[in-house]
Amino acid sequence: MKALSLTELKNILRSLEDRYDVRAPIRLADGTRALGRLDEGELAVAGGRLPRKPTDVFFPQHDLIFTAPAEGAIESPAAPGKPLFVLGFTAEDLDCLEFIDRFFAAHYRDDLYFRLREGAVVGGVSGYCGEEGRMMRIAGDNCDLELVCDGERFIVAPRSAKGREIEGGIDCAVTDATLEELRQASDLLSDESRRILQKASELIRADRVPDDFWAEIGDLCIACTGCNLVCPTCTCYGVQDRSWRDRTERSRMWDSCQLDGFMREASGHNPLGTEALRSRRRIHHKLAADPTRWGHLTCYLCGRCDAACPTGIGIQSVARRIVSRFA
Amino acid sequence: MSTTPAKPAARSLFVPVDCRIVSITELTPQEKLFRVEFPGGADLGHVPGQFVQVSILGLGEAPISVASSPTRRGSFELGVRRAGTLTGAMHRLKEGAVIGIRGPFGRPFDLERMGGKDLLLISGGCGLAPMRSLIQYCQDNPDDFGRITILYGAKSPEDMLFKDEIRDWEASERYACAATVDDVPGGSCYDGPVGQVTRLIPPLRIDPEKTVAAIVGPPVMYRFVIEELKKKGLAEDRIAVSLERQMRCGVGKCGHCTIEHLYCCLDGPVFWLNEVSGLRGAL
Numbered sequence: 001m002k003a004l005s006l007t008e009l010k011n012i013l014r015s016l017e018d019r020y021d022v023r024a025p026i027r028l029a030d031g032t033r034a035l036g037r038l039d040e041g042e043l044a045v046a047g048g049r050l051p052r053k054p055t056d057v058f059f060p061q062h063d064l065i066f067t068a069p070a071e072g073a074i075e076s077p078a079a080p081g082k083p084l085f086v087l088g089f090t091a092e093d094l095d096c097l098e099f100i101d102r103f104f105a106a107h108y109r110d111d112l113y114f115r116l117r118e119g120a121v122v123g124g125v126s127g128y129c130g131e132e133g134r135m136m137r138i139a140g141d142n143c144d145l146e147l148v149c150d151g152e153r154f155i156v157a158p159r160s161a162k163g164r165e166i167e168g169g170i171d172c173a174v175t176d177a178t179l180e181e182l183r184q185a186s187d188l189l190s191d192e193s194r195r196i197l198q199k200a201s202e203l204i205r206a207d208r209v210p211d212d213f214w215a216e217i218g219d220l221c222i223a224c225t226g227c228n229l230v231c232p233t234c235t236c237y238g239v240q241d242r243s244w245r246d247r248t249e250r251s252r253m254w255d256s257c258q259l260d261g262f263m264r265e266a267s268g269h270n271p272l273g274t275e276a277l278r279s280r281r282r283i284h285h286k287l288a289a290d291p292t293r294w295g296h297l298t299c300y301l302c303g304r305c306d307a308a309c310p311t312g313i314g315i316q317s318v319a320r321r322i323v324s325r326f327a
Numbered sequence: 328m329s330t331t332p333a334k335p336a337a338r339s340l341f342v343p344v345d346c347r348i349v350s351i352t353e354l355t356p357q358e359k360l361f362r363v364e365f366p367g368g369a370d371l372g373h374v375p376g377q378f379v380q381v382s383i384l385g386l387g388e389a390p391i392s393v394a395s396s397p398t399r400r401g402s403f404e405l406g407v408r409r410a411g412t413l414t415g416a417m418h419r420l421k422e423g424a425v426i427g428i429r430g431p432f433g434r435p436f437d438l439e440r441m442g443g444k445d446l447l448l449i450s451g452g453c454g455l456a457p458m459r460s461l462i463q464y465c466q467d468n469p470d471d472f473g474r475i476t477i478l479y480g481a482k483s484p485e486d487m488l489f490k491d492e493i494r495d496w497e498a499s500e501r502y503a504c505a506a507t508v509d510d511v512p513g514g515s516c517y518d519g520p521v522g523q524v525t526r527l528i529p530p531l532r533i534d535p536e537k538t539v540a541a542i543v544g545p546p547v548m549y550r551f552v553i554e555e556l557k558k559k560g561l562a563e564d565r566i567a568v569s570l571e572r573q574m575r576c577g578v579g580k581c582g583h584c585t586i587e588h589l590y591c592c593l594d595g596p597v598f599w600l601n602e603v604s605g606l607r608g609a610l
């Protein structure tokens with residue numbers, strides 16, 4: 001298989017810039033890693049999941065819906081000049097992406113999402129390039145191509161026709177590197193967290209988690225909305241108009257079910273009127289409501305809400321509490 | 328059972344169509360009826376129970392049920408209560424003004440399951456607006472349904488919507504119609520029934536096998552009305568309820584309208600009671 005050094009990888013990404021709007025993990029001036037363009041910072045593929053959800057390239061925090069000039073017809077935002085090439089999804093991020101692709105396509109196809117998503121190339125990152133070189137799960141088919149780090153080089157594993165085409169164009173020595181050992185190491189990763197999440201889901205769905213518990217979690221929540229903002233499967237948004245003399249812009253912005261106004265109606269009726277109900281909603285939605293609707297959990301344990309929550313009530317933490325108390 | 332948008336797919340799902348307000352009627356001090364026309368007089372293409380997203384540039388959007396029946400062609404009507412920013416601005420519009428419309432959206436009344444049945448149509452407050460779409464539909468398709476009973480409750484005589492039409496329904500052979508008000512302020516010349524709309528149910532003679540009920544009203548109304556209907560032997564899958572939630576997109580994306588696993592904008596707003604009665608916070 002083809003294998004790339006970091007320098008080779010950087011060159012390949014550079015060469016893709018002719019055809020794609022390339023985004024990859026870079027190091028920002030403050031030392032954190034984020035998706036960015038190659039000239040915005042040093043390439044920083046290794047280091048584990050990115051703090052911010054990478055799906056925001058397709059569903060940005062703030063997205064223009066349309067511009068309405070004072071005179072004339074409404075203008076929808078133009079399609080991007082080049083499709084996106086996005087490297088930096090973990091296996092869990094790719095699971096999340098696969099779900100929101102289905103979510104945005106269901107019933108009414110969300111043209112704003114697919115304006116950016118359609119034609120985009122999605123690259124996964126896995127192998128020995130997690131935090132402090134730890135193993136990250138190998139994704140498989142949920143992407144166009146995957147870069148699997150063997151500790152030194154990135155083995156290029158194409159996963160789709162587009163991925164194969166890009167891999168075919170990579171000009172580097174074919175090595176004897178294989179994924180075999182890496183895959184075995186990936187398979188050995190613990191799935192304890194997943195089991196706990198599944199168990200918590202069963203307990204919630206069996207109505208074994210009492211309201212007192214949600215009140216307790218609600219009391220801990222400071223409604224900072226961090227958990228929602230980092231979650232790749234959180235898709236809720238609000239809509240806002242802003243007007244200037246010559247135009248009005250309507251845009252959508254991520255919203256959070258942890259805010260009091262999320263469901264409040266003009267009449268004052270608020271189905272999520274207490275912190276207990278809102279905390280329940282956050283967890284219940286991914287572990288009970290969505291499983292009923294979609295047939296599976298919609299938390300893929302990317303780990304971000306647990307890392308972001310200042311009061312320690314991310315989904316894994318809550319799931320553990322549920323299992324230890326009510327199983 | 329959501330329907331496809333009336334406008335061509337090339338347009339963004341989120342871009343409204345400019346529609347003209349051809350007439351405005353004041354229904355009560357809080358409610359106005361807007362008659363709206365699509366460009367070229369095209370039909371909205373809705374089914375009773377569906378809603379549209381009304382848009383005013385600079386202020387945003389609000390979901391409003393269609394108050395007229397699709398059988399009345401060439402234009403459609405919206406009964407709007409002044410409740411906040413957007414609905415307040417609507418109330419300041421003049422005839423000839425342009426508003427944006429997206430839709431129709433949502434699951435409508437299940438006309439198939441209602442077909443051939445006696446209908447018991449119960450609404451409270453502003454809920455008569457969406458119910459009127461169904462009532463007009465029944466009026467225009469008299470052979471499709473059995474006996475039709477209309478019950479309506481308003482806060483006070485002043486708050487009653489569509490007073491003239493209620494009078495017509497009361498006078499019509501086709502309908503049994505009764506309206507009531509919670510309170511009569513001193514000095515009112517109102518001489519109709521007083522009390523909650525639930526009080527109108529016990530005297531009715533209902534064949535639960537042959538009857539379908541529909542309820543549209545404020546959240547507080549549902550529990551009590553449902554209780555009375557159950558006493559009459561009506562099964563949950565014969566009671567349709569139209570639920571209200573905050574809505575931003577109307578098309579199952581923004582997440583504001585969920586009721587556990589259901590989306591009020593997609594799976595509703597009209598539900599059969601058995602679909603939602605077990606769900607936390609639905610009613």
Ligand SMILES: Cc1cc2nc3c(=O)[nH]c(=O)nc-3n(C[C@H](O)[C@H](O)[C@H](O)COP(=O)(O)OP(=O)(O)OC[C@H]3O[C@@H](n4cnc5c(N)ncnc54)[C@H](O)[C@@H]3O)c2cc1C
Pocket residue numbers: 264265266267378387388389390391392393405406407408409410411412413414415453456457570571572573574575596
């Ligand atoms: C399916 C459906 C049908 C409706 N039909 C009618 C109708 O026929 N006539 C009528 O007068 N009203 C109807 N409503 C209620 C109407 O949508 C609200 O009164 C309206 O959204 C208030 O908006 P506002 O900007 O005036 O108020 P504000 O309080 O300023 O609202 C700000 C924003 O909050 C959201 N919001 C607040 N309350 C509601 C609410 N109850 N429902 C949905 N979104 C809300 C909207 O996005 C709104 O733009 C309906 C609501 C739903 C869900």
Ligand code: SF4
Pocket residue numbers: 096227230231232233234286298299300301302303304305306314315316
């Ligand atoms: S771990 Fe948290 S942030 Fe990640 S998918 Fe699950 S709920 Fe969302």
Ligand code: SF4
Pocket residue numbers: 220221222223224225226227228258308309310311312313314
């Ligand atoms: S991150 Fe934690 S404290 Fe902040 S809103 Fe979410 S649950 Fe509440």
Ligand code: FES
Pocket residue numbers: 573574575576577578579580581582583584585590591592593
């Ligand atoms: S209104 Fe946006 S999901 Fe229902």
